[in-house]
Amino acid sequence: MIRTLYWENNRLFLLDQTKLPHTIEYVECRTYVDVIDGIKTMKVRGAPAIGVSAAYGMALGELAGEDLNVIGDEIKSARPTAVNLFWAVDKVLDLVSRGKSAVDVAIEMEKDDVAINKKIGEYGNSVIDDNDTILTHCNAGALACAGYGTALGVIRAAHEANKNIDVICDETRxxxxxARLSVFEMQQENIPVRLIVDGAAGHMMQKGEVDKVIIGADRVAKDGVANKIGSLMVALAAKRYDIPFYVAAPMSTFDFENNIFDTIIEQRLPEEVLCINGKYISKKQTNVENPAFDIVESDLITGIITEEGIKKPL
Structure with a gap:
């Protein structure tokens, strides 16, 4: 399993996920500013991985003698939707105030993330039946975490239990x-996988080719989840065809204070929509809306798989 990030010689190394699956290259982060850039440019992405990276950014700031409260606010501004980012910064600040070093906190957080994801996989495996075909959207695998994965962690656990599963991945425009990350992870571990365009998810469900849907989440609230754009359409199709729709997420992704529609939905650059491989597929002056996430309301969700068990949405 390829490493998403690692800490060595007081430096953070991030796998540059913008270059996958064709090039495996790590970016060296010497300062917290480098970490912020890695998060903003999606060299590292996925809520748990962003959280761990943020903690290491705080560690780099501590080593440089920076004011952790000041740089914590800067790191929080890197991306607005993933709640793990805020959780990780606040956890580092809290434990540093009690006498721990930010470096030790970040290293512990990385180890905990992998253990938590494996626990999520164990609980999630209980809802997977032999010969299930599982559809997933975006990437909530080892590449979105410090290791193992949330939604793909459930799939890994089922595969390890010899349940003869099949996986369908939406491309996730x-x-x-x-297309680039989830399929890559499944191929690495010889888990049967098919790639479809985003618009084909409903068609596959209508044909009876999907038994379960499992996605990750960047924020979980009592009334729903925020996840990669396109998740809502998948959830609506699953509801129409009575297909169980699960969210796999650690408790660090839960926002207990706000409603899901209070979530700030990140708007990303028009070029992500206008260009493919650096070539424009529409005119440069085209008006573009590019929300990175959408909201899946709780009535569309069968259960939320966490390290504490499977929770029923309100």
Whole structure:
């Protein structure tokens, strides 16, 4: 399993996910500013991985003698939707105030993330039947975490239990995390996988080719989840065809204070939509809306798979 990030010689190394699956290259982060850039430019992405990276950014700031409260606010501004980013910064600040070093907190957070994801996989495996075909959207695998994965962690656990599963991955426009990352992860571990365009998900459900849907989440609230754009359409199709729709997410992704529609939906650059491989597919002056996430309301969700068990949405 390829490493998403690692800490070595007081430096953070991030796998540059913008170059996958064709090039495996790590970016060296010497300062917290480098970490912020890695998060903003999606060299590292996925809520848990962003959280761990943020903690290491705080560690780099501590080593440089920076004011952690100041740089914590800067790191939080890197991306607005993933709640793990805010959780990780606040956790580092809290534990540093109690006498721990930010470096030790970040290293522990990385180890905990992998253990938590494996626990999510164990609980999630209980809802997977032999010979299930599972559809997933975007990438909530090892590449979105410090390791193992949330939604793909459930799939991994089922595969390890010899349940003879099949996986269908939505391509996930506009950055193609499903095509570039989820398919790559499944192929690495010889898990049967098919790639479809985003618009084909409903068609596959209508044909009876999908038994379960499992996605990740960047924010979970009592009334729904925020996840990669396109998740809502998948959830609506699953509801129409009575297909169980699960969200796999650690408790660090839960926002207990706000409603899901209070979530700030990140708007990304028009070029992500206008260009493919650096070539414009529409005129440069085209007006573009590029929300990175959408909202799946709780009545569309069968269950939320966490390290504490499977929770029923309100």
């Amino acid at each position: 506009p950055v193609l995390q499903g």
